[in-house]
Amino acid sequence: MGEHDEDDAPLDPAAGLAIVAAQRRRVLDSEVDDRVIFGTWGVLWLVGYALQWWSAERSPTGTSTGPAGAVFGALMALGLVVTLTHIGRRSRGVRGTSRSMGTMVGLTWFAGFMAQGLIVAGVVAAGASPEVIAIVANGLACLVVGLLYMACGAMWRVRSMYLLGVWVIATAAVASLVGTPDGYLVMALGGGGGMLAGAVIAHLVRRRA
């Protein structure tokens, strides 16, 4: 043991504080990167909702067509895979409080979207029109996303995430009032654009950290 200690020259205060800052940075860089999450969803929402708007503009019902809806679903599935892979990789080898909290948060997302799917199925079974189905499905999904972003942002004290949650809910509310087909455009620009702005803000915050 003594051998290593002798190698370690005594520290001057500036060098000591520099070590602390460098290691904090290193740990931060190894953890989940919110820029990746926000950026991925920003691009996917922008493309996915724009595609739905484009197809709805050309559809007699004014709502997204089956193929456009399927592509949207595939893009959302891709987002989920990217998100889960990123979180899985970055949290490997860390156990304890954050892991058990993360598991509970993950289950909350799952429960939220299960409920959203079942409610939409109920609305469809009750004979709702394509426009009502589109508004309910999107509004509920965004409510789940927005509330969870707000809750996670508050819990982890990530202000950008909290504000993004507020923004998603506001955007979905506007899109619901606008209705179809233009509500899709509101979602593409407001939702997708908001997520991309969130990624840029997260990047700036990180550079200052």
Add this chain to the structure above:
Amino acid sequence: MTDGDLDPVIHSASRLRVVATLAALDRGDRIAFPRLQGLLDMTAGNLSTHLRRLEDAGYVQQTKTHQGRTPATYVELTGEGRTAFDRYTRTLTELLKGAQP
């Protein structure tokens, strides 16, 4: 205030790096030995030595578990370790302020 006020257990470049890394994790989190090693670029032997010294001081807790059949060691900063680290960085900051004209 002098260098003598600094906690001798933490006052070494290597152990300060170990403690600073563990302190950067969320409270209540523990990290697998290989991942910690990766964040520090230390040899396993070197890291073990420093961890033992920190554990003897009550600043670090090492937990041995199994992942499947492979044994795994998880490392975390104790409450005492976190307090000592906070005190140490506060002292460094004060020393730095004192050193400035």
